[in-house]
Amino acid sequence: MTGFLDLAAPASRQDGLEDLRLRAAASLGVPADSVVLAATPEAFALAGLDAAAADVIGPPDCPVAVLSVAAMDETPRTVEATLSSLAIKTALEALAPVAMAARQENAARQMALLKACANALESWPETGAVRVSRDRLDIVAADPDALANRLDAAGIRYGSRGQGLLSLYCDPLDRAEALADRLGVRPPRRAVRRRKTAETDITVAIDLDGDGTAQIATGIAFFDHMLEQVARHGGFALRVTASGDLDVDAHHTVEDVCLALGAALAEALGDKRGLARFGFELPMDEARAGVWIDLSGRPYAVFNGDIPGDRVGGLPVEMVPHAFRSLAEALKASIQVDVCGENAHHMTEACFKAFGRALRQAIRIEGNSLPSTKGTL
Structure with missing residues (x-):
């Protein structure tokens, strides 16, 4: 029997590497011939590349680092020897259309949750304004001490960034769900x-x-x-x-x-x-x-x-x-x-x-x- 999983399987490590390069380039919106792959961002740093600009795909226990390099020669490609066949296979699965669709929808759910939580927090008199980003809520406090006390009483963990700014970190999704529960917010359905x-x-x-x-x-x-x-x-x-x-x-x-x-x-x-x-x-x-x-x-x-x-x-x-x-x-x-x-x-x-x-x-x-x-x- 030939199923879709068999059709997606690369014939060799090199085929898998080139397939991964194409998928990674498409996800980043860059030319495939500019993409370099490595086991970790640190491998880029050892090769003299900008590790801070790297993206990481795949699960934390088997990641693949992706970097787009403007001026390409053969030297950066030497870091690709650090990649195992298992890491290549796992990253290919992570970049499959169905997996990417799942991540996009989870990100949309998380953002909807954070917006609902922000609306609830803005109704508190201790809060001045709430800024929503992908992974956190930044609260500009009207009364920082009173806001901190109320968050403590609700069992909500936060970080202080000075000047009356408190941040609630809400990544991954289950943290956003826990925050909504603490705030008594009916989560988006x-x-x-x-x-x-x-x-x-x-x-x-x-x-x-x-x-x-x-x-x-x-x-x-x-x-x-x-x-x-x-x-x-x-x-x-x-x-x-x-x-x-x-x-x-x-x-x-x-x-x-x-x-x-x-x-x-x-x-x-x-x-x-x-x-x-x-x-x-x-x-x-x-x-x-x-x-x-x-x-x-x-x-x-x-x-x-x-x-x-x-x-x-x-x-x-x-x-x-x-x-x-x-x-x-x-x-x-x-x-x-x-x-x-x-x-x-x-x-x-x-x-x-x-x-x-x-x-x-x-x-x-x-x-x-x-x-x-x-x-x-």
């Missing part, structure tokens, strides 16, 4: 989930308070269209980037996209306080579909209806019920679908549109209480 297996590599990003826009690329055009319907009729922003073993069939890609989507929805819903929680039914020409949903925390799926034929576009019709089962499992929701009609396209699209409309109703915020007598969902 956004989430990013990456699901990577031997068969697929998928990133799903969702903003439940978005505008219904969607950017979908699964490699299955009709499935992309169905997910666009879910976002548009659900009234939330959705981005899906997927690579999968479509040379085998569509099963793994559809299943794993729905599992990642369900998990992202569950994360974005947070503690579920104020949710409407529940229903939706709609007609589409001769077809009619009803979707009933309960964000109960208890996964259960029912699909009633027989969609004719084998495929709609590139989507096997047998995967339609399976898609909703995967969503119910990962979202931890009860999802029941009834569909009738004659045209497979209409019936399938009605199911996904109705699911979007059911989600629109269920994720709506109606108050601040938990919609359950159990005290948990």
